[in-house]
Amino acid sequence: MKFFNTLTRTKEEFVPLKPPHVGLYTCGPTVYDFVHIGNLRAFMFDDLLRRWLEYRGFNVTHVMNITDVEDRIINKVRESGKPLKEVTNLYATAFLADLDRLNVKRAHIIPRATEAIPGMIAMIEKLIAGNHAYVSDDKCVYYSIKSFPEYGKLSHRQVGDQSTAVARIKSDDYDKEEMADFALWKAWDEKDGDVKWDSPWGPGRPGWHIECSAMSIQHLGETFDIHCGGEDLVFPHHEDEIAQSEAATGKPFVRYWLHNAHLLVEGKKMSKRFNNYYALGDLLAKGWSGREVRYVLLSAHYRDPLNFTMDGLQAARSALQRMDEFLLKLDANPAGIVPDLQSRFDAAMDDDLNTSAALGALFEFIREANKRTIAASEAAAILATWQRIDQVLGFGMPVKSEAPAEVLALVEERQAARKAKNFKRSDEIRDQLAKQRWGIEDTPKGPRAKRI
RNA sequence: GGCGGGUUAGCCAAGUGGUAAGGCGGGAGUCUGCAAAACUCCUAUCGUGAGUUCGAUUCUCACACCCGCCUCCA
Structure with missing residues (x-):
């Protein structure tokens, strides 16, 4: 180290x-x-x-x-x-x-x-x-x-x-x-x-x-x-x-x-004069989460200037969603090879806390894992490794949101409409659910409702 | 003026003496009734000039721009 x-x-x-x-x-x-x-x-x-x-x-x-x-x-x-x-x-x-x-x-x-x-x-x-x-x-x-x-x-x-x-x-x-x-x-x-x-x-x-x-x-x-x-x-x-x-x-x-190192905000020195001076509360009020802010702050090496931007927060949101998506599906899906996730992560962090490289290792792993079908035993191993890594990154493990009964009822109704080739109705239901912040994924194993 | 750091694709950001991770965004596909998710392909001659070297984005020297500290600001 x-x-x-x-x-x-x-x-x-x-x-x-x-x-x-x-x-x-x-x-x-x-x-x-x-x-x-x-x-x-x-x-x-x-x-x-x-x-x-x-x-x-x-x-x-x-x-x-x-x-x-x-x-x-x-x-x-x-x-x-x-x-x-x-x-x-x-x-x-x-x-x-x-x-x-x-x-x-x-x-x-x-x-x-x-x-x-x-x-x-x-x-x-x-x-x-x-x-x-x-x-x-x-x-x-x-x-x-x-x-x-x-x-x-x-x-x-x-x-x-x-x-x-x-x-x-x-x-x-x-x-x-x-x-x-x-x-x-x-x-x-x-x-x-x-x-x-x-x-x-x-x-x-x-x-x-x-x-x-x-x-x-x-x-x-x-x-x-x-x-x-x-x-x-x-x-x-x-x-x-x-x-x-x-x-x-x-x-x-x-x-x-x-x-x-210090940070810049939107490419400029942070200053009340430039209207780019943020307390955490300001960002939370705009709808960003502490977790998203955390991701942005960890995305650059600590000794380099970091450019903190609203686009960066949006990118963090998407990146975290990709991680969450992967983890939430893991138990249902599961691992060819748990390659060198752990060792690459460890090596990056041992080298003066290189978080950018560490995150890179995580995403490369996600892509490899998404390519294959993962066995349940391997899924457990991946989750265990991920939890260990998260002790360092502190993003927290995603929690599966259980859809309420009325949402599930709509999901079923939509599925029935699809079977009957009534796509107009099924799309209506999907739109309706989206308004309630529920998304649908049609997977080979049937529809999956998820929080959006 | 002194000391230090930075300059990599549309944005963010690693890294290496042998032509460059990753994320986001964008484009084209695969899959799907359509989507979503995922996957595939494409999207950078690494600030400028010179030098060292068989070869430099990576080393050296200039130059430019940005940032920090130099009176209690992370």
Whole structure:
């Protein structure tokens, strides 16, 4: 099993620290608004990775944080006049519901930043004691980049490089020793209202990066296996996490860093301005299912930009119908050869989670299987394999819809009309059933009613 | 300006130093009373230019366009 590690920029064989255990930390949302389809791609990727590890027999501990204190949240609190908890609970609850609708597995542990502040303070104290951080005149605490020579190893950039934007930009807001230094603790300000916690440096709130260091270490240990996030988090967020964590513990922080690419919507950067900004709820309101969204999000490799389109959703709907059709008929029909479905699927996924190739293997299998008559014993084997694979893809197995008695009566009536060569009547009945979303297939074994 | 990613058929999207998976859509058939489902065939010289090579879509170098990061955005 190989994964592309951002740290080394190469595909590496994955070997956990303590097999079969795997510690997995994935960056969760900042709950200041409903998540959008781009955010969801990241969480889908986390889910895929976690499912693949479990499929491969690893015992995964999956931790995903919820960031419930941050500038934009504070803005929301101020604008709405509602307490912090109320604002963050609203969006956190909606977020988890979105995950459910996409059939994303819940992380085993979902810590919230505001519940982990003592741990963050302890870590900051450790950093100050080790001369990796300093308290400024404005009562903020900053991390000193120059105290960590390896800073930049994840994002592969040189700090202090005059060509970087960071070096060019002037900061009037904060009292940092060096531009690239980042806040570990932000002193309370009037505009923060009630949002504040006591600390050895006075009231304030934690900086953004420290929460992930504190919470991941608390739940997974000082060195753990995998840390994920969107590619935008590589710098500065994850770079800063490394700096804080390794300076505080003196140990390597994360062994494999995996980052997913962003997506485009209808070929363009997603933006409210382009009218192509979608939350999951927007798509569901248009009649798409979570399953269809899931399919689209899994159809491209996670490290490539994905073009999310309405046409793509339609294509996903058709593709899923093809799968369902195959599976639903399987027990009645059944398998020549269950060729290398499993091995091809496994090989594709082992190669840095190549879902496109994995889906390709599935469809090639469907075509081969559809060509032949399948014995019942083989049908059972196929279904068992498919169910195993679906533990990873998470589309769910199709459920046969049982037609109600009145539909079945019409089906029989139509069949009688056909026997009597009364095709006008039989077509009428078919049209009538179609209006009730029931389709008919005339098979050698007789008519089959199916949901359409 | 720095770093990174991308550019494959109408759309989406894998992949390989020896002329390119899969899905969707479209066209033509088989089957069917007609359909549906399924199956068969057709639907790409892999952004542009040059180089390396017996041979490149795949390697190298330019160029173009797109995208991400470079001040807390997945």
